[in-house]
Amino acid sequence: MAEMNVASGGGHKKGAKKVRGKKMSTRVDLTAMVDLGFLLITFFMLATTMNKPKTMEVNKPAKEEEEDKKKEPPIKMSKTATLMLGARNKLYAYVSPDEIDVNTELSLDSLDYSPGGLRKYIQRRQQEVKEQWGNQDELFVMIKPLPGSNVKNIVDVLDEMTISDVKRYAILEPNDPIDSLVAVMTGQSRK
Amino acid sequence: MPKVKIPRKSTSVDMTAMCDVAFLLLTFFILTTKFRPTEAVQIDIPSSTARIPIPDTDIMMFQIGPDGRTFFGLSDQPTRLKLLDRLASTYNFPLSEEQKEAFRVMDIWGMDIRSLPDFLSKPPADRMNVQQPGLMIDTTGGQHQVEDLILFSRQENNKLRIAIKGDKKTEYRYFDKLIQALQNRKVNKFNLITSAKTSEE
Numbered sequence: 001m002a003e004m005n006v007a008s009g010g011g012h013k014k015g016a017k018k019v020r021g022k023k024m025s026t027r028v029d030l031t032a033m034v035d036l037g038f039l040l041i042t043f044f045m046l047a048t049t050m051n052k053p054k055t056m057e058v059n060k061p062a063k064e065e066e067e068d069k070k071k072e073p074p075i076k077m078s079k080t081a082t083l084m085l086g087a088r089n090k091l092y093a094y095v096s097p098d099e100i101d102v103n104t105e106l107s108l109d110s111l112d113y114s115p116g117g118l119r120k121y122i123q124r125r126q127q128e129v130k131e132q133w134g135n136q137d138e139l140f141v142m143i144k145p146l147p148g149s150n151v152k153n154i155v156d157v158l159d160e161m162t163i164s165d166v167k168r169y170a171i172l173e174p175n176d177p178i179d180s181l182v183a184v185m186t187g188q189s190r191k
Numbered sequence: 192m193p194k195v196k197i198p199r200k201s202t203s204v205d206m207t208a209m210c211d212v213a214f215l216l217l218t219f220f221i222l223t224t225k226f227r228p229t230e231a232v233q234i235d236i237p238s239s240t241a242r243i244p245i246p247d248t249d250i251m252m253f254q255i256g257p258d259g260r261t262f263f264g265l266s267d268q269p270t271r272l273k274l275l276d277r278l279a280s281t282y283n284f285p286l287s288e289e290q291k292e293a294f295r296v297m298d299i300w301g302m303d304i305r306s307l308p309d310f311l312s313k314p315p316a317d318r319m320n321v322q323q324p325g326l327m328i329d330t331t332g333g334q335h336q337v338e339d340l341i342l343f344s345r346q347e348n349n350k351l352r353i354a355i356k357g358d359k360k361t362e363y364r365y366f367d368k369l370i371q372a373l374q375n376r377k378v379n380k381f382n383l384i385t386s387a388k389t390s391e392e
Binding site: 025027029030031033034037038040041044045047048052053054055056057058059060061062085087145146147148149150151152153154155156158159162163 | 203206237356357358360361374381
């Protein structure tokens with residue numbers, strides 16, 4: 001590009017008597033252009049959004065018609081764990097007994113979303129299911145968000161499902177009688 | 192002994208190569224850059240360990256703000272126009288070419304569908320400043336606006352995926368309303384948009 005001449009002593013002819021104008025360099029100073037180039041690069045680098053948002057796939061169980069509901073075999077409650085997501089980042093977990101009678105006792109755990117809370121609970125439950133049924137993938141986690149919980153809670157719980165490799169889980173509505181009881185006991189609103 | 196003549200060299204550095212590199216990089220960044228899309232409401236998305244990047248095309252996006260206002264957007268413009276035609280015939284409002292053009296470039300919006308023509312005839316600067324009230328998600332009075340949007344968009348472009356972008360603080364009650372609407376239209380699969388978790392929280 002701008003490589004026309006480098007001042008050198010080699011090319012003089014003694015006999016040339018012509019009056020020459022002062023030899024001007026044809027080299028263009030590109031410094032300013034480089035400056036501009038890098039300035040624009042900086043701008044575009046900063047303006048560009050580098051980390052693309054990620055997505056998390058959610059499958060909801062299809063709304064069944066009334067006839068389908070009857071055909072569906074009920075899942076053994078001892079294979080399940082129910083997580084109830086409440087307002088103010090509260091999380092309650094319980095396991096429904098297979099059969100409910102007068103003597104049934106229900107233990108309700110209050111957890112948090114930290115690895116020491118929810119993840120430990122899920123892993124303990126997986127272990128229990130493995131002991132009882134021989135395969136930890138049998139565990140079915142029912143996620144029941146109460147209206148006061150927020151999107152972050154749901155994402156966190158779904159995330160824990162992926163981390164702990166829970167194969168079967170579903171987001172359900174808290175319309176079980178036990179759910180109402182839990183909601184009332186813990187002072188969470190259901191509406 | 193003849194003197195060895197050292198040729199005089201210019202002290203200026205040759206900038207050509209550097210200039211080339213600078214502009215090559217510049218070209219790269221100009222071509223790859225994608226500006227942050229306009230947002231109707233500021234949304235702080237939750238983070239997760241999900242690693243699937245969201246595709247750029249064929250996305251039907253719902254955004255739910257922390258106050259529960261819901262917004263709607265389609266990623267591709269031809270589908271937007273087709274959707275608008277369907278809405279115009281269903282909700283009985285005639286539209287001019289300018290209004291259609293305004294709708295075509297609208298990334299995300301949320302209001303009562305019946306107030307769309309008014310909104311679209313405003314000058315662009317006003318459209319930016321208007322506080323949009325959010326979609327009519329309630330089905331009171333036999334209105335099924337959100338369901339109509341879902342149905343029409345999917346009929347016009349059957350490859351659409353549904354993405355929901357909710358603020359961390361959005362309460363589940365608003366989220367649930369949207370999911371109910373989706374499920375009423377037989378959509379049981381959708382994507383939640385999250386950001387990548389940087390460190391163990």
